[in-house]
Amino acid sequence: MLYIVTALYNEAKPLIEWYNLKRDMSDAVFQVFSNNDINLIITGVGKINSAIGTAHLLSTKPVSKEDSIVNIGICGSLTGNLGEIYIINKVRDHETGRDFYPDVLLKHPFCEASIETFSYPLTDRSQLLEDLCDMEGSGFFQAASKYLDVHRICLIKIVSDRLDAKLIDKRFIEKLIKEKMPLIDSFLLSFKDTLISDHILSEKETQEINEICSNMRLTESQRLELIKMCMQYKSRTRKELDFLGEYKEIKVMTKDERSRYFRSLLKRFETF
Numbered sequence: 419m420l421y422i423v424t425a426l427y428n429e430a431k432p433l434i435e436w437y438n439l440k441r442d443m444s445d446a447v448f449q450v451f452s453n454n455d456i457n458l459i460i461t462g463v464g465k466i467n468s469a470i471g472t473a474h475l476l477s478t479k480p481v482s483k484e485d486s487i488v489n490i491g492i493c494g495s496l497t498g499n500l501g502e503i504y505i506i507n508k509v510r511d512h513e514t515g516r517d518f519y520p521d522v523l524l525k526h527p528f529c530e531a532s533i534e535t536f537s538y539p540l541t542d543r544s545q546l547l548e549d550l551c552d553m554e555g556s557g558f559f560q561a562a563s564k565y566l567d568v569h570r571i572c573l574i575k576i577v578s579d580r581l582d583a584k585l586i587d588k589r590f591i592e593k594l595i596k597e598k599m600p601l602i603d604s605f606l607l608s609f610k611d612t613l614i615s616d617h618i619l620s621e622k623e624t625q626e627i628n629e630i631c632s633n634m635r636l637t638e639s640q641r642l643e644l645i646k647m648c649m650q651y652k653s654r655t656r657k658e659l660d661f662l663g664e665y666k667e668i669k670v671m672t673k674d675e676r677s678r679y680f681r682s683l684l685k686r687f688e689t690f
Contacts, residue, residue: 419479433458461554483567500594523653535556630662643684
């Protein structure tokens with residue numbers, strides 16, 4: 419099942435029409451629209467509303483580990499072109515200063531960017547520390563990550579304004595997303611296909627990773643980074659991790675050795 423979270427009806431309408439979603443009248447709390455493969459919720463504006471709506475959606479449906487969730491909506495940018503689609507690789511909460519990192523495993527045609535979530539419409543451009551800004555991202559991500567692994571959580575943002583304090587016309591929002599629906603649909607199909615199973619890594623590859631971590635005495639953060647790189651490599655290239663075997667017998671005795679061999683291993687992923 420694919421779960422979709424939007425803040426506004428005008429963000430959701432092109433998705434509802436494209437996927438022929440029907441209103442779930444049994445939900446008296448939020449506007450929820452569904453078909454056999456998709457559940458979409460309209461949460462309202464703001465990170466608190468987004469967090470509550472996301473948690474509501476995932477707690478009232480039979481969520482499995484093979485499901486995925488996407489936040490689709492508009493954002494502000496100082497540099498991006500209007501209508502440009504971005505996949506978010508970092509979410510910063512402006513009020514708390516906390517950073518969150520979705521795992522973007524899928525190879526895609528879009529630019530990637532960081533986004534900063536504010537609890538108010540941003541007009542002071544000097545406050546923006548990241549590439550983009552919105553009012554939902556951090557709330558959505560924190561709630562979604564309570565139910566699903568981070569590599570099954572995605573944020574798709576479309577630039578709608580330059581932080582110029584102008585009221586954005588609802589029809590303009592709808593038009594922006596409607597024009598991008600073929601691209602969004604293609605991405606979502608690939609996203610679901612890539613994550614159709616949790617078993618991205620084979621049993622042999624998992625064993626080799628464990629041996630490498632043990633023999634190289636990798637730290638927990640290094641272990642997690644290696645696993646993430648392996649999953650990204652397989653998801654994006656559809657190739658096997660044959661080169662892991664070259665590293666599983668390497669045993670290190672010092673931190674310098676560990677750093678040197680670990681950097682060497684990570685370089686093997688740079689070509690993809």
